[in-house]
Amino acid sequence: MMQIRFFTPELGPEMQRGPDGVLMRGSYQRMSLRLAGLALFVLVGPAGAVAEEDKYDQARAQHPELFKAYYDENVLEYCGLLNHESALGFVMRRDDLLAARPLSEEDVRRVRVAGAIAADTAYSAHGLAQSAWCNSEGMEAFNHFVERYRLTPYGTVNPTE
Secondary structure (H helix, E strand, O other): OOOOOOHHHHHHHOOEOOOOOOOOOOOOHHHHHHHHHHHHHHHHHHHHHHHHHHHHHHHHHHHHHHHHHHHHHHHHHHHHHOHHHHHHHHHHHHHHHHHHHOOOOHHHHHHHHHHHHHHHHHHOOOOHHHHHHHHHHHHHHHHHHHHHHHHOHHHHOOOOO
């Protein structure tokens, strides 16, 4: 069952009001992805939407490490854990993976979208337990990326220097 959310611009990009009037966290980028998926479903119908899902499932299966990096980066965004170190740690991890196994721009796009879809699904599935999800899976991803960043000479420099 598809859930439709109503958004009020005066609340800003971080807070939105659901159909029941309760404030929710979210982003316009995520809303755009959902609306694009809905538009694709409406334009091509259920059979075309299944083909789209298969394409992203294939990307996930073919490139599991890159998928995990993109998924984790999206989890950080949902949980509000993206900062300078975690964002650069993600970029370094992604670049390491792409250097070891170069992919076409389209393949990278498919894996990136698959990671975003999976993170969006996980975020929605956790309901009231989203904070527990962020404290476990979100912090694990955060620590992984920050550790990657701190292994570089950049990670040993005090940002205030």
